[in-house]
Amino acid sequence: MTSDQNVQDTTSVDHFVQQKYRHGFVTDIESETVPPGLNEDIVRWISARKGEPEWLLEWRLQAYRRWLDMQAPDWAHLQIDPIDFQAISYFSAPKSDKDRPQSLDEVDPKLLETYDKLGVPLHERARLAGVAVDAVFDSVSVGTTFRKDLKKAGVIFCSFSEAVKDYPELVKKYLGTVVPPRDNFFAALNSAVFSDGSFVFIPSGVRCPMELSTYFRINAAETGQFERTLIIAEDSSHVSYLEGCTAPMRDENQLHAAVVELVALEDAEIKYSTVQNWYPGDENGVGGIYNFVTKRGDCRGDRSKISWTQVETGSAITWKYPSCVLRGERSVGEFYSVALTNNCQQADTGTKMIHIGRDTRSKIISKGISAGRGQNAYRGLVRISKSAANARNFTQCDSMLIGKGCGAHTFPYIEVGNPSAKVEHEATTSRIGEDQLFYCLQRGISEEDAVSMIVDGFCKQVFRELPMEFAVEAKALLEVSLEGAVG
C-alpha cells in the first residue's frame, strides 16, 4: 500500500498509519501530531496527508535516502549534544486544517488570538501596515491575507502546499534548484519531511505592491518545524519579503530546520528580511530552539540583486548562512546581519558569496553581540571563481562583547580564483566600552538605556536595511534580549 493511492483521502491515511504505529496519533483539541521518529513511512504519510503528487513524494524519498547516508555537521563553533532524530515528531497541524478554512473568518478564533498576542497583523492592522501575512503555525500555513490584491498584480503568494496543488509546474521547475536536497544534512532532512512554508512568484516586470510577510510559530511540544520557502522573481521584478519567528518556552529543545530558496532572474531584485526570536532557552541553557537553516539566493539573471537582512536574537543554537550565488553578470549580493547571544545561546552564522559572473559585487555587514555566556561566531565565505572577472567584495565584521563570560569568533574564508578581483575584509571586536557606558551615565542616562542605546548604534547599519515596522520590532527585541546583561 502506497500513500499515493490515498492522495485525496486523508482520513483513510490516518487510519492506515494509526494501525501501523501502535502509539497512534497524539491528537488533542488543537493539533494533530505524528508519533516521534523518522522512516520512509512517515515521509509517505506526510506526503499523503498533504495530498501531494507522486513526483514530490519521490523527491522526498530520494532526499530521505540521501539523508540516511549523511552526518550532522560538526565543523561549526557550537557545542551541541547529539540530536536524537528519532525522538522528534515530524508533523503537527492544527486540527482544523482538515477542513481548511476558506477565509480568515473561518480560522479558529483561539488561533487568531494567539497571533494577536504575537502581534501578527492578520486583520485590519495588516491592511494598515500594508503587509500581506502568511502565518505558519507549527507545520501548516494558516491563512494568507491580501491574496486578492496581490492576484490583481499577478503576484502569487500562498502556502507551499497550495502552490504544489495550484502551480505544480512552477514548483517542479524551481524546487531544489538553489538548495538541492543533497546540499547538506539539514537540507536533506527538510527536503524529506518539509511540512509547509511560503511560495512567492513575481511575474516579469512586476513590482510587488506590498511587503510580503510570513510569521512562523512552533507551538506543539517535541515537534520539529521544517518549512520550505521558495521565492521566484522573474525578469525585472521586485519583491520585499519579511519573516518573523517565535516559539513558546519549553524545557526541551525543539528542532527547526528550514530551507529557503530564492531565484532572481534578469534585473530582478529580492530583499529578504528575517527577525528571528525563537525561544532561546533559559539562563542555564535549558530548552530553546535548535535553528539549523539553509537559506540561499541564486542571482541567476544578469544585473539581478538579492539582499539578506537578518536579526537573530532567539534560538539556543543558530546555524545559518544565508548565501548568494552570483551567477548573472553584474549581479549583486548583500548580507546584513545582527546576531545576539545572551545567557547560554550559541550562534554560528554568516554568509557565503559565490561570485561566478563577471563584474559581480557583494557586501557583507555582520554585527555580532555577545552577552552572558553567549558564544557568537561569524563564518563567511567569499569565493571568486575564475570566471568572475572584476568581482568585488566588501566585508565588515564587527563584534561587541558585553560582560566577561562571553565570546566572539570570526572565521572568514576567502578564495580568489581571478586576479582582477578586489576583496576587502574589515573586522573589529570591542567590549561594550566601560568608557562609553560611563559617558552615558555621566550625562544622566540609566545603565539599561545606555546599553540599549550603544547596542542600537552598533547595529544601525543593519537596522536601516529593515522595513520600518521591522526595524522598530528588532530594536525592541534586542532590548528585551539584553535585559539584565549588564550590571
Place this chain on the structure above:
Amino acid sequence: MLEIKNLHATVGGKPILKGLDLSIAAGEIHAIMGPNGAGKSTLGNVIAGRDGYEVTAGEVLYQGKNLLELEPEERACEGVFLAFQYPVEIPGVNNTYFLRAALNAQRKYRDQPELDSMQFLKLVREKLEILHISDDLLHRAVNEGFSGGEKKRNEIFQMAVLEPSLAILDETDSGLDIDALRLVAEGVNRLRSADRSMIVVTHYQRLLDYIIPDAVHVLSDGKIVASGDAQLALKLEDQGYSWLEDGGIEAVAG
C-alpha cells in the same frame, strides 16, 4: 556648592588622592593645576562616580548632600557635569538623540516634563547660537570622526544644554590649537553664572588667560599643596612645579 574634606581615593588599590581638601562657592571657577600623575583626573572621576575609583576616606558634600552615596547617573541628574579629557565615540548613536535622552533623563529625575523633539530642537538651536557652533554637529554620531577640537566643543555644547550646577572640565584645553582653545574658552565664559561653579583642570596656564579663575590650586601627590589667585598660575607657568617641593608652599599659600 562643593565641599571636599580629607578625600582619599585609590585606583586599582593604588592610593592616588591622599587627603584632599577643596571648597568651592556657587558661581566660582577654580583651576586645578599640577604635574602629571598628581591626581587631577582622578579628582574629576571620583566626583563623577566612575567605577574603579574607590574612596577610602573623607567626604564630598555637594549642595549639602553626600555625593559619594549617589550613583553616577544620579550625580549627573543632580547637576554634576564632567567634560571629559577624552570624549568617547559612540558609533551609530546620533548626537542630538543622545543629548535629548540625557536631558530628558535629568528632567525626569527632577520631576520636570520631558521635552519633545520640537522643544528640544528649539533649545539646541539657541545654545548653538550662543556658542557659535554649526549645527552640522547635531547630525553626526556622538563624537564619531570628530576632530579633537570638535570633541571638546561638543562637550561644552552638552554642558550648555544640560546646564549643570557643577562642571568639571578635565583638561579641556589639551590637544587644542590656539584658535580652538579660544573658541572653547569663550563657550565656557558664556556659561559662567552666579549659580554655576566650575573646576577647570589644566596643565597649562594659557587656558587661564581666557578663563579667569577665582582661585588656582596646585595638586601634587594627591593633595592640594598650594592655593592662590590667578597670579599663581602665571608663576607656575614661569617656574614650573619644582619650587613647590622646595618648601615654597608657605610663600604663596593663604
